[in-house]
Amino acid sequence: MPTELSARPNALSDVVMAGFVTTMVGFTSSFAVVLTGLLNVGADDGQAASGLLALTLLTGLSTMLLSLWHRIPITIAWSTPGAAMLASLGSGSYGFAEAVGAFIVSAALIVLSGLLPVLQRLLGRIPVPITQGMLAGVLIPLCLKPFTSLAVIPMAALVILLVFLIGLRLLPRFAVAVTMLAAVLLGTWHITSTGTWGEVSALPQMQWVAPEFNPTAIAGISVPLFIVTMASQNVPGVAVMSSFGYRVPWRPAMLVTGTGSGIGALFGGHAINLAAISAALAAGEQAGQDPA
Secondary structure (H helix, E strand, O other), rough: OOOHHHEEEEHHHHHHHHHHHHHHHHHHOOHHHHHHHHHHOOHHHHHHHHHHHHHHHHHHHHHHHHHHHHHHOOOOOEHHHHHHHHOOOOOOOHHHHHHHHHHHHHHHHHHHHOOOOHHHHHHHHHHHHHHHHHHHHHHHHHHHHHHHHOOOOHHHHHHHHHHHHHHHHOOOHHHHHHHHHHHHHHHHHHHHHOOOOOHHOOOOOOOOEEEHHHHHHHHHHHHHHHHHHHHHHHHHHHHHHHOOOOOOOOHHHHHHHHHHHHHHOOOOOEEEEEEHHHHHHHOOOHHOOOOO
């Protein structure tokens, strides 16, 4: 690999840029959805930040472990559809400890899907229109948030929307990252102008959450979270990688992501899985001409 990279001067920069864009798109496009989902199922600000931190660390470590071990560009992400599903639940329906217990059960189901091939076959038989309908049902309200926020924070929402539209026109690959930067700058300006720096903690802390296993929460969270994560992320993730000529090792991927999801749940995270959309950024030709 070093010889091949030195033979093509732009190869290393392609690899670095592809990794950077994959990270930025994967993180900035959906971290707000994760926080919204965790807050909606009872997390306080500190617990939601802890969950996001746990998911961030676990996606990075799992990506490195699977990619190095199997020598293919496997990308792991948190379950954005799962977070959107959490955000769509009725607020106050569950306590966060109950939600964490449900996250653990969902993680156990992911591990089982790796151990029992029959589960993979059953998931693969779920009709595509049904999974698309499930995903649309939880994503549509979130897609409308930028427009409904115009009534609450009109100036900030308008600026962010304009930055996104201009970014799509001028820098389509970096539109989400530039929009995220604009949102951060606006948030920083708001904090500075209101003098609330003393209330802001720059570094999140990992917070242990003791799980509670409530049958109602398991039925209302575990099963939908498992189905949405598998049908909208893991199964499409395998298909995306296959389109680039890579065969994802199903059992190791499910064991790693299922175990990681269980560990992350104890610190407030909901689930990690194979990336689908962002996987293409690291597996396509823009990441390097040589698949090896």
